[in-house]
Amino acid sequence: MASSARPADGRLTDRxxxxxxxxxxxxxxxxxxxxSYCMPPEGLPWLPSPDILTDDEVTRLIGVAVRQLGVTEVRFTGGEPLLxxxxxxxVAAAAALRPxxxxxxxxxxxxxDRLAPGLQAAGLDRVNVSLDTLDPQxxxxxxxxxxxxxVLAGLAGAAAAGLTPVKINAVLLRGVNDDEAPALLRYAxxxxxxxxxxxxxxxxxxxxxDRDRMVTATEILDRLRAEFTLLPDPAERGAAPAETWLVAGAERPDGSPARVGVIGTVTRPFCGDCDRTRLTADGQVRDCLFARKESDLRGALRSGADDDELAQRWRRAMAGKLAGHGIDDPTFLQPARPMSAIGG
Incomplete structure (x- = not known):
């Protein structure tokens, strides 16, 4: 019987x-x-430069993930990855990998808007851009x-460069921008x-x-349905985090149905279908966005570990993943790292 720490097919399988x-x-x-939902106005102490993986180290670990661990999708995040x-x-090195x-x-x-053409030429397929409001104030x-x-120029630049479908991520905060759901959808x-x-x-x-102040998925959908007719999306959701609906009477530029999605991480968790693994900027594997523990790959990499050892360490890091994020558990504690230091 194969150990849960090393699946027979070598992929990142948990228990x-x-x-x-x-x-x-x-x-x-x-x-x-x-x-405001990520960091204070004065910012945070940044990671020391020597702790950050170099370009070659990032590229090598992506290669291990793709060639030896069965990873088929790579999303670059931050902080702000354009920095x-x-x-x-x-991106070009990842695009050159086979498969x-x-x-x-x-x-x-x-x-x-400035970087999109070069990123597209390097092999980037698409982008998600954060946009929470259309009001400058x-x-x-x-x-x-x-x-x-x-931000609006960046969206237009991504579309012009062919990084499609261009997706917008929006977070609604109660009493701040929670009335803008229909306006954001009209804009999109x-x-x-x-x-x-x-x-x-x-x-x-x-x-x-504060969960009581969070704008829930149900509230968001109610606000949208006040102005739009949303139809069930026949497309299979799979492991995608977003539940999606077709917007009646609306089409994308290519003629396909227009969709809107809601990612209800808290009230509609999708942990049972999660297919994600995370690598932080300083070389730590996280098996969940809300994990309290991390597994170090940077130390092993810089100590001379070969790709097989790195892959084995990564498998072990993912094998013990919990069944869910546990936000509803009274004992839940936020991760020590904020979103900016984890990556979305």
């Missing part, structure tokens, strides 16, 4: 039979915004920076973007998250 095929790679903990000087080089993984990027969009209130025009539909609402999660550095 519940879930297989991680989607790798989220945080390239930096730094960000040029200060979104990573070697981003295009890392080639699907490559995506989660970003706040600042500077994307609210944007400044939420992000503590007046950069809304830059008019530009051919796909909108995903995400429930606010307990991953802020201030650890001030």
């Amino acid at each position: 519940y039979g879930r297989v991680a095929t989607d790798l989220r790679v945080s390239l930096t903990d730094r960000c040029n915004l200060r979104c 990573r000087p070697g981003l295009t080089r890392i 080639r993984p699907v490559l995506s990027l989660t970003t706040n969009g600042i500077g994307l 609210r944007f400044a209130q939420l992000a503590h920076r007046r950069r809304l025009p830059d 539909l008019s530009h051919g973007y796909e909108l995903r609402f995400i429930e606010q999660m307990p991953l802020d550095a201030q650890q001030s998250w």
Whole structure:
């Protein structure tokens, strides 16, 4: 009988039979915004530069994940990944792997209009851009920076470069922007973007998250249905985090049905179908976004471990993954790291 720490087929299988095929790679903990649900206005102490994986180290670990562990999708995250000087080089190296993984990027969009053509040429397939409001004053209130025009330009630049479908991630905060769900959907539909609402999660550095103040998936859908007709999406959801609906009467630029999604991490958890593994900017494997423990790959890599040993360590790190995030458990504690240091 094969050990749960090393599945017979070599993939990242946990004790519940879930297989991680989607790798989220945080390239930096730094960000040029200060979104209130992520970090305080004054920012955070950044990771020391020597602790950050080099471009070659990131590339090598992605190669191990793809060639030896069965990873088929790689998403680059941050902090803000566009701040990573070697981003295009890392994307190109990942695109050259065989089998080639699907490559995506989660970003706040600042500077994307300038960088999108090069990233597309390097092999990036698509992007998700965070956009929580269309009001400049609210944007400044939420992000503590007046950069809304830059984000909108980034979205347009991504679409022009062919990084499609361009997806928007939006977080609604009660009493701040929770009335903007219909406006955000109208904006996305008019530009051919796909909108995903995400429930606010307990991953802020201030650890001030309050479930009672969170705008739930049900509330979001109620706000949308007040102005739109949402139809069941016949497409299979699989391991995708978002539940999606067709927007009646709306189409994407390619003529396919327009969709809107809601990621109800807290109230509609999808842990049973989770297929993600995470690598932090300083080389730690996390088996869950809300994990309290990490497994070090950087130390082994820098101590001369070969690819087989790195793969085995990664398998062991994922084998003990818990059944769920446990947010509803009275003993739940937020991770020590905030979202900016974990990666989305």
